[in-house]
Amino acid sequence: MILLITFAFLAGIVTVLSPCILPILPIILTSSVGGVSAGKSRPIGVVIGFVLSFTFFTLFLSSIVRLSGISAETLRTVSVIVIAGFGLSLLIPQFQVLAERLFSKLSGIIPASQGRTGFGGGLLIGLSVGLLWTPCVGPILASVISLAITGTVTFDAFLITLAYSFGTSIPMFLIMHGGQNALRRIPWLLSNLGRIQKLFGILMIMTAIGIFFNVDRRFQTYILNTFPQYGAGLTKLEDNELVRNILDKKSGNEVESDDAAKFELDPKALKYAKAPEIIPGGFWFNSEPLTLQELRGKVVIIDFWTYSCINCQRTLPYLRDWYEKYKDKGLVIVGVHSPEFEFEKSEKNVAQAIKDFELTYPIVQDNDFATWKAYRNRYWPAKYFIDKEGYIRYTHFGEGAYDESEKVIQELLKEAGANDVSLDINNPAYQLQARTPELYLGYGRIEHLASPEQIKKDKLGTYSAPANLGYNKFAYSGDWNVTQEYANPQKGATLTLYFEAKEVFLVMRSKGAAAKVKVYLDNKLQFFGEDNMEGIVIVDKDTLYKLINLPSAGKHILRLEFEDSNVELFAFTFG
Structure with a gap:
């Protein structure tokens, strides 16, 4: 346990070098500007708030959303x-005065001297950053997050997460403290402090706006696409066999003693992880x-998928072609x-999906997520x-x-001794436009509900749509029954969505009799073929339906009108 905490702490420290820190770096830098007169109190407040x-939120956000109904x-x-x-x-100086008055009212909790420029202001910033930040997780924190999603939070998980966040906070503190020292010791900076504060104020506001519109996530994706090796080695600090073995023991996936002996003798085990066994119990197809x-002796691809997931569906033609080419x-x-x-x-639905997608390779149902968990x-x-x-x-x-x-x-087949392995690669170009x-x-x-x-x-509840729908937002109108997994519109209800994509898909299920859904794009009844015939989608099975297919x-603004109460809506996906 001490070893995991140590690795988590070290992983937190090196996170400052990862691309995931970039979106919040302006906030950290700006936090050093406002508190020059408050000494170290503001950086300390930021650090404590962040930790x-x-x-x-890492441990309990899923539970909060589930129990309170307040979305993430x-x-x-x-x-x-x-x-x-x-x-x-x-x-704005006037806004600064209002902020200081606010903190003066909190004098029973935070000393008046620790106002906006001190500990209290830093604490609020840190609390906000801790919720906004999405780290580049390695296997240790990933295991903790998986436990949190399933509602299983242990004291060990708490200590590991605390160690990781504390490690991350150290370079944050050094950045803020270094910024304060620079402002104090460089005369030009000190004499222009007012202008610098305003400049960083603008930077902080722009960062907040960018985060609100998910620019931070797009920027991070752009950086990773442009520099694919940036930060690639950082998680290797904790992604080693020693850590994996400890995590396996904690998750009940210990290596048997006979296997452990082989493990020590096999130098390959020092570089690669042994694939967990497929857990028996699920129904097999094909x-x-x-x-x-x-x-053993063959090359195996384990593909985790689910049939209504459009991202999974788009990979199936490639898997199908590889299987035919190399089986x-x-x-x-x-x-x-x-x-x-x-x-x-x-089982019936999965069998139908396998038939529809023309899959001939072996497939096993993992309804209890046993194999999923074995692979973490x-x-x-x-x-x-x-x-x-x-x-x-x-x-x-x-x-x-x-x-x-x-x-x-191809490389693994050659290692396995296969002869005449074709080196031709003719996969269709992949381009996601959503x-x-x-x-x-x-x-x-649920997220992005307007x-x-x-x-x-x-x-049942009655809902309404705002006059101006925000980008990537959707709204219910009319009477809806919203459950944990799906939403059931009543007759006459509508759903409006502001999206940016080429294709729009919706997972739907009928409640018995077939349901009719009218599809409007930019206030026009739209016909796109496939599932959308003459602007109407007939929902008669439990699957993913293609609503929109643009050149x-x-x-665009999508509006769905429901002519009955016989349909359940699960999730939109885009292409």
């Missing part, structure tokens, strides 16, 4: 407002039950169907490439990287 907030997006917006407010206090042990050379693909929604647990997986889709000896040699999460993945297949994130409609994971009314959980991506 408390990041630790608390709402909490994020509050934090953005706090950050913008501090930017205004640096920019094959008798398989184990990795009996597949005679020793490639085996095992699709592990881990359902995102309750209806995806149906967190993504749909996720692919694990396993060599002839059972080691995971390459992983890929999400879409894309198809050429790189096929090269790995700018709108996946949107869930049940209150359990309807002003409080959600009435698991019972190119763009910003």
Whole structure:
């Protein structure tokens, strides 16, 4: 346990070098400007606020959202407002006076001398940053987050998260403290302090606005796409066999003693992780039950997917082609169907999806997420490439990287002794044009909802749409029954969405009789073929429906009108 805490602490320290720190770096830098007269008190406030907030929300955010109905997006917006407010206090003297009056009323908690420029102001900034920041997680913190999502928070998880956040706070403090010292010791900076404060105030406000509109996430994605190796080695500090073994023991995935002896003798184990076994118990399609042990000598791809996930669906043609191309050379693909929604647990529904997608490789149902947990997986889709000896040699999460993945297949097949492995790679070009994130409609994971009314959980409520719908926002209108997993519109209800994409998909399920959904794009009844015939989608099975298919991506307003109460809506995805 002490070892995990130590690695978590060190991983937190080196996080300052990762691309994930870039979006909040302006806030940290600005925090050193406003508190020159307050000594070290403001940086200390930021650090304490960050440690408390990041630790608390990492462990309990999922539970808070689930129990209170307050969405994570709402909490994020509050934090953005706090950050913008501090930017205004640096920019506008009158606002600074109001802020100081606010803190004077908190004198029973925070000393009056520790006002906006001191500990209290720093504490609020730190609390906000702790909620806003999304770190580049390694295996230790990822394990903690997985526990938090399932509602299993232990004292060990608390200590690990606390150590990570404390480690991250150290370089934050040094940056802020160094900025304060520079302002005090360099005469030119001190004489122009007023202008510098206003400049950083503008920077802080712009950062808050950028975070509100998710520019921080896009910027981070841009950096990683432009410099793919930036920060790639930072998680290796904690991504080693020693740490993985400890995590395995804590999750109940210990290596058996016989395997452990082999593990020590095999130098390959020092570089690669052994692939966990496929957990038995699920129903198999296209094959008798398989184990990795009996597949030794072959190259295996474990593909975690779920049939209504559009991101998974877009990878299936590539998997299908690879299987046909390399199955005679020793490639085996095992699709592990881990359902995102309750209806995806149906054997009949999965069988129909396999038929619709023309999948011929072995697929096993993982309804209780046993194999998912064994791999400590967190993504749909996720692919694990396993060599002839059972080691995971390459992983890929999400879409894309198809050429790189096929090269790995070719290399592993050669290692396995396959002859005449084709080196031709002709994968279709991959291009995702959507700018709108996946949107869930049940209150359990709902975000970006613009309807002003409080959600009435698991019972009918009347909702309305604002006059001006924000970018990537959606709104309910009329009567809806919003459950944890889905939303059920009543007859005459509507849903409005402001999106940016080329394609729009919606996971829907009928409640018995087929349901009719009218599809309007920019106030015009739209016909796109496939599922959308003459502007109407007939919902008669539990699956993903394509609502919109445009020639190119763009910003549009989608409106759905419901002619009955027979449909349940789960999630939007975009292409």
